[in-house]
Amino acid sequence: MPRVNTVLGPIPAEELGLVAVHEHIGYGMPGSELDTKWWKTPEQRYDETVPKLRRFHEYGGGTFVDATGICNGRDIDYYQSLSEKTGVHIVASTGFVGGDTALPFFARASVEYLAEHFIHEITVGIGDTGGKAGIIKVGVSRGGRMTDLDKRIYRAAARASKATGVGILTHLAIDAENAIAIFNEEGLPLDRVLFGHVDDGVNADKTRDTWIAEQGGRIGFDTFGYETELPDPPFWARPRKERLDHFLRFISGEGRIKQVLASADANCSPLGWPGVKGHTVNYIFEDLIPDLRAAGLDETAIKTIFVDNPADFLSIKN
Amino acid sequence: MDAQTAENTVNTVLGPVPAQELGVVAVHEALLSVVPGAEYAFDVTIDRAEIFETLAEKLKDFRGHGGGTIVDSTGMFHGRDVRLYEALSRTTGVHIVASTGQGPEEMLGGYFLTPQTNPPTPWPAEKFADLFTKEVTEGMVVPRVERRGAAGLVVTAATLAGMTATDESLFRGAARAALSTGVPVSIRFGNDAVRDLEVILDEKLPADRVVVGGLDRKDAVAVGAPLEVARRGAYVAIDHVGTEDERHLGDKERVALVAQLVEAGFGERILLSSSATGVAKGHDGNDMPYSYVLSTFAPLLKAQGLSDEDVQRILVDNPRELLSVR
Ligand SMILES: [Zn+2]
Numbered sequence: 001m002p003r004v005n006t007v008l009g010p011i012p013a014e015e016l017g018l019v020a021v022h023e024h025i026g027y028g029m030p031g032s033e034l035d036t037k038w039w040k041t042p043e044q045r046y047d048e049t050v051p052k053l054r055r056f057h058e059y060g061g062g063t064f065v066d067a068t069g070i071c072n073g074r075d076i077d078y079y080q081s082l083s084e085k086t087g088v089h090i091v092a093s094t095g096f097v098g099g100d101t102a103l104p105f106f107a108r109a110s111v112e113y114l115a116e117h118f119i120h121e122i123t124v125g126i127g128d129t130g131g132k133a134g135i136i137k138v139g140v141s142r143g144g145r146m147t148d149l150d151k152r153i154y155r156a157a158a159r160a161s162k163a164t165g166v167g168i169l170t171h172l173a174i175d176a177e178n179a180i181a182i183f184n185e186e187g188l189p190l191d192r193v194l195f196g197h198v199d200d201g202v203n204a205d206k207t208r209d210t211w212i213a214e215q216g217g218r219i220g221f222d223t224f225g226y227e228t229e230l231p232d233p234p235f236w237a238r239p240r241k242e243r244l245d246h247f248l249r250f251i252s253g254e255g256r257i258k259q260v261l262a263s264a265d266a267n268c269s270p271l272g273w274p275g276v277k278g279h280t281v282n283y284i285f286e287d288l289i290p291d292l293r294a295a296g297l298d299e300t301a302i303k304t305i306f307v308d309n310p311a312d313f314l315s316i317k318n
Numbered sequence: 319m320d321a322q323t324a325e326n327t328v329n330t331v332l333g334p335v336p337a338q339e340l341g342v343v344a345v346h347e348a349l350l351s352v353v354p355g356a357e358y359a360f361d362v363t364i365d366r367a368e369i370f371e372t373l374a375e376k377l378k379d380f381r382g383h384g385g386g387t388i389v390d391s392t393g394m395f396h397g398r399d400v401r402l403y404e405a406l407s408r409t410t411g412v413h414i415v416a417s418t419g420q421g422p423e424e425m426l427g428g429y430f431l432t433p434q435t436n437p438p439t440p441w442p443a444e445k446f447a448d449l450f451t452k453e454v455t456e457g458m459v460v461p462r463v464e465r466r467g468a469a470g471l472v473v474t475a476a477t478l479a480g481m482t483a484t485d486e487s488l489f490r491g492a493a494r495a496a497l498s499t500g501v502p503v504s505i506r507f508g509n510d511a512v513r514d515l516e517v518i519l520d521e522k523l524p525a526d527r528v529v530v531g532g533l534d535r536k537d538a539v540a541v542g543a544p545l546e547v548a549r550r551g552a553y554v555a556i557d558h559v560g561t562e563d564e565r566h567l568g569d570k571e572r573v574a575l576v577a578q579l580v581e582a583g584f585g586e587r588i589l590l591s592s593s594a595t596g597v598a599k600g601h602d603g604n605d606m607p608y609s610y611v612l613s614t615f616a617p618l619l620k621a622q623g624l625s626d627e628d629v630q631r632i633l634v635d636n637p638r639e640l641l642s643v644r
Contacts, residue, residue, distance in 0.1 A: 029434065071355055104353055
């Protein structure tokens, strides 16, 4: 039976339910922990996080995939307590959001070492928490092109994915030719890769989403809710209708609805940045699914996007 | 010793200590030295009890050889564990001065290099100055938990291939933090010791508040950097004492360099240390004992003809003056 690694142990894929496939309990750039300006008490962190997860659960959310990389404030025993107390399954990542978030120890490491590290976190556990990673995070550094370090991380991720059967989730899908070349060289089927943030306001124009889909990759429209309509939108925001139209246009292509995943990339309680007021994982229930229904999607289509596709993607394939 | 000197204090992890109590100081050492990120590595174990035991042993050895104060010059992001150092200092009686600062650029977290802004502009000097200053005025951070005692100095380093723009921001930020708080700055240069020192001096920090480390590097000695740094009025740290490798002078040549500096009238600008790594994680470190300068190198200096007074000045008086908060 297909199984998925959550922070509290493996669960059957059938139990995932509705999945928010790219989210963050709390994200901070490495080094932000040194700047007291962002510090929060544990009381405050739980206070900002628990109600959002509880609401997610009440709305019918089953699983929260935390896409926070190794050096970005990933905090497994905290996730374990959140999951245990709220009933939301939490899937954690190994890997890095991008080369520019990998600290020197990993930035200097070989592909072989990085792969070994990822495999360890997937098969043995993360630190001494016992929690195992359920996906591998990789990404493109700031600047628009994959750096050498980004490429080493992608290659190591491909090897770890092949060795363990867990999927890869990317931060940004720009420069996808380079990414796909690496995955092909390593012999990784592209349906094990979710190319994320194709809908990002900064990069959507440069992202070849249909081409990636033609190669067999999965496509993540996973920054839903970062809208220019917000009172204080971040620089990667995009007009709401423009993103929705982009999504609808994409899934209108033959068979593409089977390749698409959607999420909000929200922070429950950001760690090293102010976050975006009013944007939470529950955008999925409060705005996105109603918008999709209004656009004519039926319940089967919604189940495909939020339940079936993520279950297939997150299932350990080996 | 004038009245001013008598009242001077030094920031240790257990609080301000009268400067005269420091005794023999090792100005450039590492207690726990962790390459940033290694703490997350699957094959790196950080057993604090074991680390404590190892470091306590080494500090007792240092004290046994007449050592009084260890300066952990690894900065704020290379394994610094302030609570562990407090316990070590209480247990061993060795004063521990911990540092703020970071560098070179390669050792920084992405927060400082590619912040979540568009474009991702690296941190300017002023922000580093603020970060480092608060570690002196408000206390050193235990990340995301609390602040502890005041940092006793600001350390930074330039990229070996040459100072980068972000390195320069770090240097200027370190200099400004020193200027506003009264603690000294300790730098490790990139490919030009004098030019890197000039960046600090350009911030109007008096030269006698600066120590330039790594001046027993062959490339620095080849261009006469130790003498030139002393001429500018900064402290000259010969701080790989005991290391015998490609990049550095051997101890014999170090003795000659010290003698040369004393002869040139710069006896009050010399500092000695070993850059020992008490416990290293994520890199090899070295097996150097903190006591090496006292046990092995000081006798070599005396054999070379340095007076007891000269040696006392180098090991006790000079670091005391440097570390005294102004
Ligand atoms: Zn994300």
